[in-house]
Amino acid sequence: MVTRTSGSISFISFLAILFFPAISYAQDVYEGQVISKTTELAIPGVSVVLLKEKVGTQTNDQGYYNLTSPNKVPNDTLVFSSVGYQTFRQPVSDYQKRMFITLEPSNTQLNQVNVGDRKMKVLVLDKFSVADIKTVYSQGYVTKPFSQSAYAKLFEAPQEHVVLASVQLGRRDFAIARGNAYALTTSNKNTRFLIHILAVDPYTGAPGKVMFTKNITLKDNSQLVKIDLSEDKLVIPTTKFFVAVEWLRIPFNEVIKLDYAPKTVKIRKNGSRLTTDESKYSVLYQPFLVGFRQVKRAPAWVKIDDDIWQHYTDPYYDIALSATIHY
Amino acid sequence: MKKLLPFLCCLFTICVHAQQKLNTFHVVDNKTQKPIPATSITIVRAKLSITTEKDGIFVIPGNLEKMRDSVILYAQNYELFKITLAQLNGMDTIRLSKITNNLVTARLNYKDDTLLNNYNRSEIAYYAGLNTETAQFDYLQLAQRFNVQKPGIRLKSVVVNKLSFNVVYSITDPDSQYDSTELEHTTYRVHIYDVNTLTGGPGKDLSDKIIEVKILDSKQSNFNLKKYNIIIPNKTFFVAIEWLRDYYNLGYVMVHDKKLKRNVQQLNYRPTIGISPITGKKLNIWGLDYKHNWKPYTYFMPFGTDLAIKAGIEY
Known part of the structure; x- marks a missing residue:
């Protein structure tokens, strides 16, 4: 927890402006x-x-x-x-x-695509808007730096054998997410992660067999990310399926976050005591997903160990992850 | 005084009893007998290292005769000293011998200058110096290699970018208590090395002066080195950061342990040094391990080829 005094911030800001105009x-x-x-x-x-x-x-x-x-x-x-x-x-x-x-588009665009001679419908499952991922709640932006290895969301299509055209997710820089001048994390625009499309385990309802995997690399600060799967020609055989994000705990994805605990360092010459915070860091891994308030939240699971999925529940927020299908 | 007590007890599974022997050692200059401050003490197999304070004293608990490990003592301008823990038994003073440095003298007419390894510090995303799930940070120093077109240039400045967060310090005066927001406090040392022509890594020190950063902290430190008159004898040199593993820099990092399946707290020493956002054609970072061997630092490869260290040279 960080507290600050307005006097200290004003003085530091003044110095920053005076000595570092650029x-x-x-x-x-x-x-x-x-x-x-x-x-x-x-x-x-x-x-x-x-x-x-x-x-x-x-x-x-x-x-x-x-x-x-x-x-x-x-x-x-x-x-x-x-x-x-x-x-x-x-x-x-x-x-x-x-x-x-x-x-603003110059021409009206139809919500249809042509596949061969056939017009297909386009539907976005669990759609979220830009406003959803930009909303600041009373406790700040809601950013989910999951400590688990994967997050999977259940989608339900209107019929079997739909084509999965793309996956969209909301992503945020954790430093920006805090919305304050003294961010306690480093900023890393780079990320590499895996997208999995999984079947539903018929016995547990948890994510089951992996049907498809794609390696995604981003090197910018884009917050609305579209993963185009049109060239992969994915046909989902069932109505229900999972889309999962798997984090890769690799140096490329590292973000350093500061947590700290107090300790006494020394007594000054004037008799005052300087209590410094022992720096305690943790390393997080991009991408950071966005949570937004949603009354009806899709079922989701997180992978807590290499093979174990656990039901994920959040009382208020859904994760900004949607799937676009053609049928 | 610096103690290695908690670590060695855990390592050798020796129970800590009140009667356990504490072996105290004084590190002194062989000629003057004066304490050598900020000596690096490394227990090699245990991969433990601390830096002594100004008194040059450190303590190792337990029965040294039974310990199967060795210790390396390093202080700038002194010969490296290696000894087994068993051989330390019965000693209380370790004398280090100074190295005679035949440093190149400077020419007087340097007309031009340039800045090597320049980068935009706002684009720094990665930092070296923390244990992570991927690897332990088992290095005493990290060095950035610089190449120049001809020998005999003079090193005039060094810029180092490191990680530093704004934290709140609670200051208690006799009459009041208040908070002050400041950057994290850190101290470290800078070394300038010649190239070892056999290994291609860092070689001997090019300055017999200790360059210690202990002024008001900042994320970017800019050192004017003209007064040290450092002349580069070859076409390659290194600027290294030495971690001072002492109480002042002590901190922690939470690392996920896959076997325990939970986060565990590990010791960590500041600073963490930035990685240059510019990817070079080859790796220019070397690390000094616990055995005091220099080897290429590949943790951030292929994208992290250089440290966020710039060097200003005159020629």
């Missing part, structure tokens, strides 16, 4: 995600340009952009443009770190 790198680096206003799906290939400075970049597959401004121009504007969408302009003064930019 320390506010957040104003020199613009990053965020661009999504469709109607579908909230990420838009890759969006051109992101600083109009006056004339530097630009493009969004990646997750709609994520990271634009560095080497020679900042006052009153500049960020311009987001892409074919099929209306151009959006934002003054840099309105920029907020890792915000979502929504682009």
Whole structure:
């Protein structure tokens, strides 16, 4: 638990401004995600340009952009443009770190896809919105750094033999999640993890046989992550199935978190005692999933040992993990 | 005084009785007989290491005659001293001999300078120095290799980035009590090494002065080394961080134990040193293990090839 005094923070902030005028790198680096206003799906290939400075970049597959401004121009504007969408302009003064930019489609898009000669329906199971993963609750953002090795959520399709087109998950930087100036974790945008599609064990209802596994690597701060499975042509034979996230406890995924305990260090010359906190760290592993308030929460399980699944219950929050199917 | 009491008791399954013998040792300079402060004491097989305080005193409990391990004493500018625990039995003073360093003298006309291993510190995501589920951090020092175009350059500055969180310190004065938010306090030492042409790793010290970081803490430390007049005799040199494993830097890390199936608390010493966000073509990090052997530090490979240490040189 961290407590702070306003006087100490003000003094430190003053020093930071006085001696480190260039320390506010957040104003020199613009990053965020661009999504469709109607579908909230990420838009890759969006051109992101600083109009006056004339530097630009493009969004990646997750709609994520990271634009560095080497020679900042006052009153500049960020311009987001892409074919099929209306151009959006934002003054840099309105920029907020890792915000979502929504682009309005130029044409109406049908909620259908063509597969061969057949039109198929598109359905998102356990859909969550950007607002769900951006909501700050009374205790702050809800971020789930699971200590277990895997988390699996049960989905139910309207029929058998649906095609699993993609999986979406909400992901958050734990340092940002705390929403305070003195984050007690390091920040790591990189993560590598496994996505499993599992059958339901007919006896226990727990995750059963693994039907499919995909290795996912992310190297950006995208918060809304879409894992495209369209090329994998996954046909789910049953109505019910699990989608699981398995954490890899590898150096690539490490985030260091500070917990601490008090101790007495020394007595100063003036007789005062300086009690320092013994630094106690723990190492967490990306990705950090997002919890959001949901009245009806899907059944979920966590893997506590190599082979043992345990029912996972949370009284208030569902995990931002959805599955898009075609049928 | 520094004790190894708790660790050795656990290791050798010797019950701690009030009557147990405490073997006290003084580490002194062979010529002057003065205590050598901040001597690294390492019990090799047990993989335990501490740093003595200014008095150069350390204590090992138990019957040394029966112990099957050896101890290595290291102090900058002194020859490495190795001895078995059994041989220590009956001794109370360990004398270390100073090394004669034939250091290169500086030229006077350095016109240009450059900064090696530059990086954007805001992009640092990884840090070395903690035990994790993947591996124990069994290193006494970590060194960053630098290559230069010609010998005879002078090292003028070093920048080190390390992990440091803002924590609250409770200060109790005779008349009041208040909180102060500060960065974690840490001390460590910086070494500059020549290259060992046989191994390609760090070789001899290039400075006979001790460079200890003990000023007001910060996440990035910038040292002006001009006064040390460090001349690089070859085209490769190393900047190393030595951990001072003492009370001041002591902390803990929670590590998941797969056998016990729960988190366990392990000792940890600050600092944790940043890994450069720039991936190089080859590995430039070396680690000094408990046997005082330098070997490549591969924990963060393939993406972590360099430490977050910059070097300013003049030529």
